Amino acid sequence: MMPGLTVLMPVYNAERFLREAIDSILQQTYKDFDFLLIDDGSTDSSVTIIQSYQDPRIRFYQNEKNLGISATLNKGIELAETDYIARMDADDVSYPDRLEKQLHYLQTNPDCAMVSSFARIIDEGGQFVRQDRMKSEHFYYNLTFICWIYHPTVMYRKDSVKEVGMYTATYSEDFELFWQLSRRYRIHTLPATLLDYRETSQSLHQVLKKEEYEQAQQAQVLRNLRYYAGNSYTIPISFIECYRHNFQPLLAEKKLNRIVACVKELDYITQSILNTANPNLERAPVKLASYYKRRYIISYLTNQLPLLQKLMLLYQLETFESLIKQLKVTLKRFVYR
Structure with missing residues (x-):
């Protein structure tokens, strides 16, 4: 019998956190999945760590050379033999019921092409940084400007992703895919924290390729705006x-x-x-x-802004009641100094 879904995890020099990430998938309450790991030319012990596992659900592939995240993900989508694909990164931690909850949502909502979840942000040592909770109904509007969706929280339908061309951007590839999906299909975020998202010194979008990602996102936002305007x-x-x-x-x-x-x-x-x-x-x-x-x-x-400019800005943009409220706050601060 074919598995119910595929978990797709690209790996590149991830030895520090890889075992914790793999274990979090293998210990899911939902058991019927293929675990597709693709090493993208690692030079550390990542391959050795993967090969130490004997779980029959693991399918392991190695790129002959480093292809980059988008090409590796597209390879994984083509290799996946199931209708549903859950994304996972090699430095994050999925909660035990993540796959079960997301698969249930997609199966009971056939008009939805992708479901994500809230994420808890941790640092390199696994310590809590912040908790992100954005209401699902606000994602569509805000996705025009900012990618609120954490890539390793998503599960999507393979056919829908292939329909929009899979991953087409070298940088900010997740933002691009989510946007393209949202133009044709409904997307949803479960109001539950199902993953610990790790911020590290090796993060491509925050550290190593920050400028490239910033430029890509600026171009994407302008393209998004042109879709509407x-x-x-x-x-x-x-x-x-x-x-x-x-x-x-x-x-x-x-x-x-x-x-x-x-x-x-x-x-x-x-x-x-x-x-x-x-x-x-x-x-x-x-x-x-x-x-x-x-x-x-x-x-x-x-x-x-200085006080006078602040009041002028409110006068031009806000209601009379908002302006009066700001004046009262300012006067209180002045009186009680």
Whole structure:
């Protein structure tokens, strides 16, 4: 009988955390899976560690040379013999019921192409860093600007992923795939923490290839915006970075009118999203997600401005009640100094 799903794990010089990652999959409550491990030219003891396991569910392949993450994942998708594929990274830890819960969701929701989960962020020593919990209904709106989905938390349908071309980007490959899936199929995030995501000094997107990933994500965000606002749509890079919650480029311009224009442009983008048909579009959640994003941006930027500019910004962007509230807070701080 064919297994119910494939767990796909690319491996590259992962000896430090590899055994813990492998064990977390082999100890799942759901047992009926192929565990597809592909080594991408490791020069450490990763291969020896993998070969020390005798579990019959493990299928091990080695690339003749280093192909990179996207090509290795695409190879794994082609090798997978099941309808469902769960992604896993060689330095993370899946919780015991992860596969069971995600497979159940996909099987009972045939219109959904990909399901993810919350993640608990840990450091290299396994110590708690933070807990990320973003509501599933807010993911669609925010995926326009930021990849909120942790790659090793996802399980997807093989046919759907192949339909959108699999992994097509050299950098920020997960953001690209999730976006392409979200244009054609419904995606969902389970409101449960099912994985420990490890931040390490060898992280490609945070350390080793940070600049390349940043540039790729800027281009992806602009492409995403054009999906909603038209192929000729363009905005300054400082606006894109602000929507990605990197506020320094916009603040460095030291122009209040640019901040106002940036926030008003976000309002236009939100309306464009609401006007574009999509299998993930639900109007009320999009409006709520946009409200939270707008409030967060305004709150952060006003806190970086001198008092007079702060009040001028609120006057141009907020309601009269918000302005009065800010004035009261400011006066209280002045009186009690």
